[in-house]
Amino acid sequence: MAVFRTRHTGMIPIGMVEERTNRRPLKSPDRPRRRDIALTAGLGVFIMAVLALSGEMEAGVFLAGSLALAGLAAVYYLTALTAAEPSARPAEAGASLRPVEIDACEAMLERLPIPVLLIGPGGRIERANPSARAFLGLGAERGLLSTALRQPRVLEAVSAALRGERGAAVEYSTLAPLESHVRAFVEPIRLDVPGPMPFRAMLVLADDTSSKRAERMRADFLANASHELRTPLASLSGFLETLQGPAHDDEEARDRFLAIMKEQTERMRRLIDDLLSLSRVEMNEHVAPTGSVELNDLARDVTEALRLVAERRAITLELTLADTPAQVRGDHDQIYEVVENLVENAIKYSPDGSQVRIWVEAPRTRDGAEHMPERMDPQSGRLTLSAPPLDPDARFAVVRVRDNGPGIERRYLPRLAERFFRVDGQKSGPTAGTGLGLAIVKHIVSRHRGGFTVESAPGAGSVFSAFFMLAPAQATAPPAPPSGTGPVEQTAGAVTKV
Amino acid sequence: MTNQVKAPHIVKAFSEELEQLSADVAAMGGLAESLVSDALEAAATRDGDLAAGVVARDAQVDAMQRDIEKKIIRLLALRHPIAQDLRVCIAALKIVTDLERVGDLAKSIARRVPALNDSEPTAFAASVDRMGKLVLSHMHEVLDAYVTGETARAVAVWERDDDVDEHYNALFRELVRAMRDDHVMIGPGAHLLFIAKNLERIGDHATNIAEVIHYLVTGRELASERPRGPRPEQSA
Numbered sequence: 049m050a051v052f053r054t055r056h057t058g059m060i061p062i063g064m065v066e067e068r069t070n071r072r073p074l075k076s077p078d079r080p081r082r083r084d085i086a087l088t089a090g091l092g093v094f095i096m097a098v099l100a101l102s103g104e105m106e107a108g109v110f111l112a113g114s115l116a117l118a119g120l121a122a123v124y125y126l127t128a129l130t131a132a133e134p135s136a137r138p139a140e141a142g143a144s145l146r147p148v149e150i151d152a153c154e155a156m157l158e159r160l161p162i163p164v165l166l167i168g169p170g171g172r173i174e175r176a177n178p179s180a181r182a183f184l185g186l187g188a189e190r191g192l193l194s195t196a197l198r199q200p201r202v203l204e205a206v207s208a209a210l211r212g213e214r215g216a217a218v219e220y221s222t223l224a225p226l227e228s229h230v231r232a233f234v235e236p237i238r239l240d241v242p243g244p245m246p247f248r249a250m251l252v253l254a255d256d257t258s259s260k261r262a263e264r265m266r267a268d269f270l271a272n273a274s275h276e277l278r279t280p281l282a283s284l285s286g287f288l289e290t291l292q293g294p295a296h297d298d299e300e301a302r303d304r305f306l307a308i309m310k311e312q313t314e315r316m317r318r319l320i321d322d323l324l325s326l327s328r329v330e331m332n333e334h335v336a337p338t339g340s341v342e343l344n345d346l347a348r349d350v351t352e353a354l355r356l357v358a359e360r361r362a363i364t365l366e367l368t369l370a371d372t373p374a375q376v377r378g379d380h381d382q383i384y385e386v387v388e389n390l391v392e393n394a395i396k397y398s399p400d401g402s403q404v405r406i407w408v409e410a411p412r413t414r415d416g417a418e419h420m421p422e423r424m425d426p427q428s429g430r431l432t433l434s435a436p437p438l439d440p441d442a443r444f445a446v447v448r449v450r451d452n453g454p455g456i457e458r459r460y461l462p463r464l465a466e467r468f469f470r471v472d473g474q475k476s477g478p479t480a481g482t483g484l485g486l487a488i489v490k491h492i493v494s495r496h497r498g499g500f501t502v503e504s505a506p507g508a509g510s511v512f513s514a515f516f517m518l519a520p521a522q523a524t525a526p527p528a529p530p531s532g533t534g535p536v537e538q539t540a541g542a543v544t545k546v
Numbered sequence: 547m548t549n550q551v552k553a554p555h556i557v558k559a560f561s562e563e564l565e566q567l568s569a570d571v572a573a574m575g576g577l578a579e580s581l582v583s584d585a586l587e588a589a590a591t592r593d594g595d596l597a598a599g600v601v602a603r604d605a606q607v608d609a610m611q612r613d614i615e616k617k618i619i620r621l622l623a624l625r626h627p628i629a630q631d632l633r634v635c636i637a638a639l640k641i642v643t644d645l646e647r648v649g650d651l652a653k654s655i656a657r658r659v660p661a662l663n664d665s666e667p668t669a670f671a672a673s674v675d676r677m678g679k680l681v682l683s684h685m686h687e688v689l690d691a692y693v694t695g696e697t698a699r700a701v702a703v704w705e706r707d708d709d710v711d712e713h714y715n716a717l718f719r720e721l722v723r724a725m726r727d728d729h730v731m732i733g734p735g736a737h738l739l740f741i742a743k744n745l746e747r748i749g750d751h752a753t754n755i756a757e758v759i760h761y762l763v764t765g766r767e768l769a770s771e772r773p774r775g776p777r778p779e780q781s782a
Contacts, residue, residue, distance in 0.1 A: 197576075222583070438702040
């Protein structure tokens with residue numbers, strides 16, 4: 049036992065002990081047990097020595113037994129020693145590289161626009177470059193990978209690499225709240241560190257969302273376009289045949305048919321315009337827009353532009369602006385399209401001589417932005433058609449459009465933003481739309497990380513709201529006043545009757 | 547000196563165990579999420595192989611649940627956690643139970659895919675897909691809230707379960723109507739009804755987890771019952 053004691057204290061210099069205490073966080077939790085084992089082994093040798101001396105045990109057995117125990121103690125002693133070392137060695141290993149080269153490698157890694165991570169034993173993130181931090185939303189601390197990236201296949205590949213198995217490339221997608229497709233490359237790296245776990249796993253992530261989307265978009269576009277264009281095309285060819293044949297000399301019928309054919313070609317043109325617009329928006333949906341827009345100004349512009357259309361049917365547009373500026377992040381033309389589509393729809397479904405109200409609110413929390421403080425009707429249905437990931441600190445500016453039309457039945461609400469969806473009874477007639485307007489709105493809003501909601505009750509009309517994140521300078525503005533007051537009273541800004 | 551070194555050493559080990567526990571729960575959540583997402587994709591793309599894969603992988607969720615439960619029991623027995631630490635253990639215990647149910651529900655959705663593939667595609671696939679994505683986003687948000695400890699996000703999910711119900715109600719009514727109008731729809735319609743119901747229950751498990759997170763972080767129960775709309779079974 050005495051032998052082991054002297055070895056124990058003798059081999060570890062004082063400086064080393066101090067260094068170990070300084071590196072407390074790196075100590076493995078079960079180290080006291082290693083020392084215990086060394087002590088127990090020593091005790092075993094001592095007992096056997098007593099037995100051998102008293103003649104109870106043969107010298108050969110004593111020698112073999114004590115050698116085995118000494119070996120065991122030495123192994124544990126070594127692992128205890130190396131467990132403290134990994135932090136000390138890499139610095140020595142790095143010494144072979146010149147500091148300038150290390151700096152250059154560091155700088156390259158820091159500036160690489162591709163997320164790169166180094167995962168250590170136990171799945172702990174040892175390093176992550178800034179784009180990885182941004183991509184996974186990591187904090188400053190060295191967290192565990194599975195809390196940052198919950199993808200089972202990536203986690204499996206990483207733990208295989210940590211065991212020293214071959215690297216792998218795995219794909220994963222998240223469908224909600226934001227769609228993304230990512231390819232993850234995992235490679236084991238053997239570091240020159242002593243100890244039982246020399247392997248680290250390098251994880252490189254490649255965002256594949258745009259190409260996947262483009263692929264699917266093309267297929268969708270073809271399917272949608274061919275399906276929706278077939279009906280007007282069939283009707284056109286039917287009328288053409290009639291004009292060539294039976295109605296060839298019937299002047300009255302010819303004029304009537306030509307008028308219908310003109311209407312159908314108009315419809316096809318609108319459809320193609322909308323489809324192109326929709327796929328343009330969809331293509332860029334995961335690319336956040338740059339630029340900023342003043343929502344008050346924009347709502348005023350849209351209202352002015354649609355005044356003539358409304359006046360033709362004696363519909364008044366009442367515009368209420370927010371009394372605070374509402375500078376939102378976004379693409380001007382696309383947000384214009386959103387507000388224009390909403391106001392156009394409201395005009396389309398309002399009875400002649402009624403009123404359409406448009407108002408802007410800012411700043412609002414997510415809850416305040418989604419719906420009006422009070423329901424328009426006790427029986428009204430409310431639904432969020434598109435919404436950004438939840439962020440309690442985000443503040444939004446909202447534009448709401450309210451009509452006094454027939455309202456929408458509750459069971460249709462979830463399908464409103466579906467492409468080509470038209471509520472029963474709107475499928476034909478002069479007001480027939482392409483069924484793409486609200487789908488376009490939804491995709492634009494989703495690209496802006498904004499939200500799009502509807503509230504409607506049959507007989508009471510509908511309110512559509514679109515909200516966008518306020519530009520950073522304003523996002524820190526004080527939160528909205530307590531809810532409970534009506535929207536118009538809250539936004540006691542300038543009321544402009546148009 | 548020895549005590550000064552030792553005291554934080556042991557707590558450190560314990561806090562690492564707790565951290566590892568949360569990471570395990572998050573990983574299990576990720577697996578449950580991927581099962582739901584794959585089950586939905588299998589239903590949308592009529593992919594029987596993917597569906598079979600989901601059914602097979604549910605066993606992994608069950609295994610993870612048992613594994614995590616063992617770890618929790620070990621923690622409780624060895625460390626006697628109190629206050630926040632105790633809540634971490636209890637919350638993990640509750641969350642894995644919910645996640646295991648989510649895995650079962652995903653499996654149940656996947657089991658219906660072959661039956662749906664036997665009939666013609668219906669117009670309701672888009673509605674199911676939309677509802678599924680909403681439920682998935684709730685799962686995702688609530689698990690994010692778990693790892694970051696953001697109660698506000700958990701509560702926001704809890705409040706928005708109404709949206710899931712609204713989707714479910716709409717789909718329920720449309721399906722019942724379609725099955726009444728066209729008898730051919732009864733077969734696929736029944737399967738779609740069950741899929742919708744399973745999704746709605748996954749949404750409920752997400753709100754359960756949100757409640758647990760609120761308890762975990764604040765130590766208080768989330769106030770009373772969630773406001774609920776009328777059930778569709780009564781009004782359809």
